[in-house]
Amino acid sequence: MNNLWDQIRRSQDEDDEEMMATNAIVMAAVAQESGNQHRGRGSHPGRAPNEERFREERGKDATGKVGLLPEQKMTAALRMLAYGAGADQCAEYCRMAKSTSVAALQHFTRGIVDLYSTKYLRAPTAADLRQLLTKAERRGFPGMIGSIDFASYDTWIWHAFFGVPGACNDLNVLAKSPLFDDLTAGRAPLVQFQVNNRAHNLGYYLADGIYPRWATFLKTVRNPTRPKEIKFAKAQEGYRKDVERCFGILQSRFGIIRGAARGWHKEDLRYIMLTCIILHNMIVENQRPEDSDDELESDDEEDNNMRPRIAEVWEGPTDRDFDPVGRDAHHMNGFMDRYQQIRSKQCHSNLQEDLIQHFWEFQGNRRI
Template structure:
């Protein structure tokens, strides 16, 4: 190739390279212009987010002036109506969670400014539970950000469960059993331990892949709470997190309700109904539950005055657990409306926390009549502590199977129900 042609080819290559460089420079300028535009809106930790100077200490001062100062703006009656508990109980809860979890202690941040107080964090969590409001709705009162309020809720419910679970959601001991057996004996139900039923909690944020497993006869996916309640609305047993596609019998088969009875750690009791002696307490249940010795159900189609009266009395007494569900949902609206969290673990802690707070409120507001002795032993009723708890192995197969046979004995169920029919009719006739 000639010298002239070779130099011309080189110039074409150089022009191509310069064009590529120009394109790269132009792309860089365009990207830089976009960054500059985004930079103008940068006001916080993320592009486009405005940094809010909330005044966290001012939020604490406002709460303190409203409810805890002397004198305060809103009295104890206002506090009870807005938080569903007394001020004394609330301060006791705040002290307990603060001593249990370092998260609730007021600490300085990186620049030395004090953060939120334990009262601020606890009020944010309790108001979310009580009113089922969004975290952003509480920002202008407690002066905490949305993510911080959600974090407070998760830490609060976990601390409540870890601190109070053994005390306020325990299996009934001998004293507890004697107490509500005496109450139920006075109501006409000797040997009754409470009433049992299930409640559904709608899960709004259920993952799509799980919706089929969690959808049953209710509208949309739900999770089930199995509970046993007494007349004073105390919830003695709470089993939660099973999918809503199950019915009450499926939940019962997975429930630890009879764990203390099968392991030999339940209090020993004896009571007499219509002249016959029984040594296993029972729960009032609706028609779906199996005909076991531990359940007393109403007649589906009662015939005669005795069975008709028994059915009405059983349905009236069984409303104890329905009333407990109603009060639980009215106190904590979060468990009445759809659950808007993604994690099953978070929902479990929220439900357990609400049940524990419910029992704490029941204990705090319980008014016992002075003329009734809850520790009395009515005629024919005896409650003792388990004698062989220290030396019996609860995993012995023969004892385990024997107790299960006694629990699921259909003939004992029918015999007990017939005796209760006669017992209640005799009480009704004696009036």
């Protein structure tokens, strides 16, 4: 028995010696290989040397010091936009001075606006209007484009106007906004729809009580009493809130909008706001399903035949005999006719009454 234990111990000792010899050979090989390589500044023994990323491509100052990486400046700008962090808070994370962080945000916002404003801050085209009108018609509001306060049904922001001095209530902003300039000048696409056996030639936006009674606004019914008015008011207010949630989404994505202005100049605030809107529209476009004309139709063929599309959009100006607005009487008369049509209280009342009846006929038996 003792001889057996002696053999086992000798076998274990031999295995240990063999393992130690193998480890020594491996360590010597690693040490030799690391000694042949150039160990970069900041790396530790046994690790790969630091990569000299873009050190030859980046600029240098008068003392020969290499500048900051573009990734550092982009990270600082995005952190300030997304988290609402101050410029001094980016110093520790991005290794940048406060003035450099501010300059990086200024260059980033101006670059985004210059590159992408034509695509992501454009007015809706005829194809966009067809899609918006089809979605709205499914909810019982034919001819509706979106909400005047903010966006369309998918939270895409079509119109951004801010920076008005003085009391910035809805009426003062509307009076200075260029939202209806193209429509008044006759350069907007033509939208026509028929509701309750009456034709309407202007698309409209959902609005709350402070807005005027224009033909381009659809307001809720104040103190509704009849069942059809109650159902219409609930649907109009509910759909308007679905659209206006967009500003809450925008604030949740970009913390710089939630906080104070932090002493930014007016021009910087304008570019910051436009950049946040452009990036928001990029996210909406990326998450939007690829809708086609076939997908916008109902799955039921009989339903499509019984309820044809009510709203139609045509390319070109709203006035078939459109001429550029000039100082002569002929051109000015057409401009004033469109101006009065947009601000017509009678057209607003007719639109509201027709849609109340239309919504009651098509949505009265459905649960909203």
